[in-house]
Amino acid sequence: MTSGTAAKITAKIAILGAGSSGLLLARLLQQTPDYSYQITIFELDPSPTSRNQGGSLDLHPQQGQLALKEAGLWSQFLQHARPEGDVKKIVDGKGDVLFDENGMQKPVEADGIGERPEIDREALRSILLESVAPSTVRWGSKVVAVSPTPGSGDKKHDVALADGTEEIGFDLVIGADGAWSKVRPLLTDVKPYYSGITALEGWAEDVYKKHPWLSEYVGAGSCYMFDENRAVLAQRQGHGGIRVYACVRKPEEWLERESGLDGLEEKAAATKLTDQEFADCGDNTKRVVLESTDKVIPRKLWMLPVGMQWNTRPGLTLLGDAAHLMTPFAGVGVNLALQDSLELARLLIAHPDDPSLAVRHYEQTMFVYSKKFAEKTYAGLQGHFSGDGAAHFAGRLKRGHEAMRMKLDPVA
Ligand SMILES: Cc1cc2nc3c(=O)[nH]c(=O)nc-3n(C[C@H](O)[C@H](O)[C@H](O)COP(=O)(O)OP(=O)(O)OC[C@H]3O[C@@H](n4cnc5c(N)ncnc54)[C@H](O)[C@@H]3O)c2cc1C
Known part of the structure; x- marks a missing residue:
C-alpha cells in the first residue's frame, strides 16, 4: 500500500x-x-x-x-x-484448424514476458x-x-x-x-447502441479435472472460430476455467423475442443455440459451446x-x-x-x-x-463475422510470426 x-x-x-x-x-x-x-x-x-x-x-x-x-x-x-496465455488457435466454420500457436516456439523479445x-x-x-x-x-x-x-x-x-x-x-x-x-x-x-452482436457467455470450471477434452482442445490461450454472422471465442482463465462466447449477429430484439433462450437452464440454452445457429459448424466447435455450461449468461454487446x-x-x-x-x-x-x-x-x-x-x-x-x-x-x-474471417485472422497471425522472427534474427 x-x-x-x-x-x-x-x-x-x-x-x-x-x-x-x-x-x-x-x-x-x-x-x-x-x-x-x-x-x-x-x-x-x-x-x-x-x-x-x-x-x-x-x-x-x-x-x-x-x-x-x-x-x-x-x-x-x-x-x-x-504470458503462456498469449497463444491463439484459429478455426473456420467447418472446423478446420487454420493456425495454432500451441506448441509453437513463439519468438519473444528479451524481457521474456511476451507481447501481450x-x-x-x-x-x-x-x-x-x-x-x-x-x-x-x-x-x-x-x-x-x-x-x-x-x-x-x-x-x-x-x-x-x-x-x-x-x-x-x-x-x-x-x-x-x-x-x-x-x-x-x-x-x-x-x-450506447446495440452493436448487432448477441452472445451466450458460458463458463467451464476446473477444466483439467471436469472438462479434459475442452482443456486440450482450447489449448493454453484463446481458441477462435469465425464465420459468416457467427463466432465462438473460447479463452482460458487463470483459475483453471475456460470462458466461451458463442456470438451471433442478430437484430436487437432477437434475444427476447425469437431466440427462445429466455428462461432456459444452462445446458438447454447452450443446446438450443447450438442447434439453431451452429448446427452446420465443425463438431469440435459445437462441443466447445456445449461443454461450457457451468454458468451461462446471455449478453447483448453495446458500443458508442x-x-x-x-x-x-x-x-x-x-x-x-x-x-x-x-x-x-x-x-x-x-x-x-x-x-x-x-x-x-x-x-x-x-x-x-x-x-x-x-x-x-x-x-x-x-x-x-x-x-x-x-x-x-x-x-x-x-x-470476424464474415465467411473468410478465420482465414484473414490466421493470415495476420502468420505474418506477425514472420515479422517477429525477422526482427529477432534477420539473417536466419
Ligand atoms: C464480453 C467482453 C469481453 C471483453 N474482453 C476484453 C479483452 O479481452 N481485452 C480488453 O482489453 N478488453 C476487453 N473488454 C473490455 C473491458 O472489459 C473494458 O473496456 C474495461 O473493463 C473498461 O474499464 P473501465 O474502467 O472503463 O470500466 P469497468 O472496468 O467496467 O469499471 C466500471 C466500474 O464502474 C462501476 N459503476 C458503474 N456504474 C456505476 C454507478 N452508477 N455508480 C458507481 N459505480 C458504478 C462498476 O461497478 C465498475 O466497477 C471486454 C468487454 C466485454 C463486455
Missing part, C-alpha cells in the same frame, strides 16, 4: 467506478510524493468481492503495460501475469485496489446523478447516491463508470459511435468505456481505459492548479487515439 503525504488540497475529485481506469487514475495521482488532490471513488459494488470480475485480459506494451509500469505496479503484475501477457480481471483489480490509499473507495455507493453545484457557475458538481445522500462541491467529477455512465449525459446526448467527441466542460470528464465503449473484437478496451488514466494523470500532475486545462488537453489527445482503436475494433467486428 502506498499513499502520498497529503499536501495542500488544490482540488476535490470524485471518480465514479472502481474499475480498471478509476483505480489506476487514483493510484497515479496518489503516488506523487506531495499529491494535492482529495480523491473519492464511488463504487456501486457493495464490496471488492461481491461480483465476479469476468474473464482474462491481455495487456499491450504501449497501453496497459506502460500504465502499470508508470504506476509502480509492474512487479505485482508480473506475479499474476500469464494475460491477467485475470480479478487479479488486476486486486493489484490496483491494494495500491490506492485506504478509504479511497466508497463501496456500495451507486451514483444516480451528477449536477452542477448551485452557485458555482457550473464549475463544481455534486454527486447524488442511490441511498438518497449527496456529496457536494467537487472540482472534478470523472466518469469511469462504464457503458451507462452517469457523467456522460452532462457532456453529450449520445447513448466510432470517434465520438464532446465539447469540453469544466469540472467533468470520462475515462475508459464511459468515453469510448466498444465491442471486444480487437481486445483493446481495458488497454484504452488504462491509457486514458495515464494520460489524464500526467496532465493533472503537470497542472495541479488548473484541472480544467488538464482535462481539455486530455480529451483532445484521447479523442484521437481512441478513434483509431474504435475503428480497428469496428473493422474486427466486420471481419
Whole structure:
C-alpha cells in the first residue's frame, strides 16, 4: 500500500467506478510524493468481492503495460501475469484448424514476458485496489446523478447516491463508470447502441479435472472460430476455467423475442443455440459451446459511435468505456481505459492548479487515439463475422510470426 503525504488540497475529485481506469487514475495521482488532490471513488459494488470480475485480459506494451509500469505496479503484475496465455488457435466454420500457436516456439523479445501477457480481471483489480490509499473507495455507493453545484457557475458538481445522500462541491467529477455512465449525459446526448452482436457467455470450471477434452482442445490461450454472422471465442482463465462466447449477429430484439433462450437452464440454452445457429459448424466447435455450461449468461454487446467527441466542460470528464465503449473484437478496451488514466494523470500532475486545462488537453489527445482503436475494433467486428474471417485472422497471425522472427534474427 502506498499513499502520498497529503499536501495542500488544490482540488476535490470524485471518480465514479472502481474499475480498471478509476483505480489506476487514483493510484497515479496518489503516488506523487506531495499529491494535492482529495480523491473519492464511488463504487456501486457493495464490496471488492461481491461480483465476479469476468474473464482474462491481455495487456499491450504501449497501453496497459506502460500504465502499470508508470504506476509502480509492474512487479505485482508480473506475479499474476500469464504470458503462456498469449497463444491463439484459429478455426473456420467447418472446423478446420487454420493456425495454432500451441506448441509453437513463439519468438519473444528479451524481457521474456511476451507481447501481450494475460491477467485475470480479478487479479488486476486486486493489484490496483491494494495500491490506492485506504478509504479511497466508497463501496456500495451507486451514483444516480451528477449536477452542477448551485452557485458555482457550473464549475463544481455534486454527486447524488442511490441511498438518497449527496456529496457536494467537487472540482472534478470523472466518469469511469462504464457503458451507462452517469457523467456522460452532462457532456453529450449520445447513448450506447446495440452493436448487432448477441452472445451466450458460458463458463467451464476446473477444466483439467471436469472438462479434459475442452482443456486440450482450447489449448493454453484463446481458441477462435469465425464465420459468416457467427463466432465462438473460447479463452482460458487463470483459475483453471475456460470462458466461451458463442456470438451471433442478430437484430436487437432477437434475444427476447425469437431466440427462445429466455428462461432456459444452462445446458438447454447452450443446446438450443447450438442447434439453431451452429448446427452446420465443425463438431469440435459445437462441443466447445456445449461443454461450457457451468454458468451461462446471455449478453447483448453495446458500443458508442466510432470517434465520438464532446465539447469540453469544466469540472467533468470520462475515462475508459464511459468515453469510448466498444465491442471486444480487437481486445483493446481495458488497454484504452488504462491509457486514458495515464494520460489524464500526467496532465493533472503537470497542472495541479488548473484541472480544467488538464482535462481539455486530455480529451483532445484521447479523442484521437481512441478513434483509431474504435475503428480497428469496428473493422474486427466486420471481419470476424464474415465467411473468410478465420482465414484473414490466421493470415495476420502468420505474418506477425514472420515479422517477429525477422526482427529477432534477420539473417536466419
Ligand atoms: C464480453 C467482453 C469481453 C471483453 N474482453 C476484453 C479483452 O479481452 N481485452 C480488453 O482489453 N478488453 C476487453 N473488454 C473490455 C473491458 O472489459 C473494458 O473496456 C474495461 O473493463 C473498461 O474499464 P473501465 O474502467 O472503463 O470500466 P469497468 O472496468 O467496467 O469499471 C466500471 C466500474 O464502474 C462501476 N459503476 C458503474 N456504474 C456505476 C454507478 N452508477 N455508480 C458507481 N459505480 C458504478 C462498476 O461497478 C465498475 O466497477 C471486454 C468487454 C466485454 C463486455
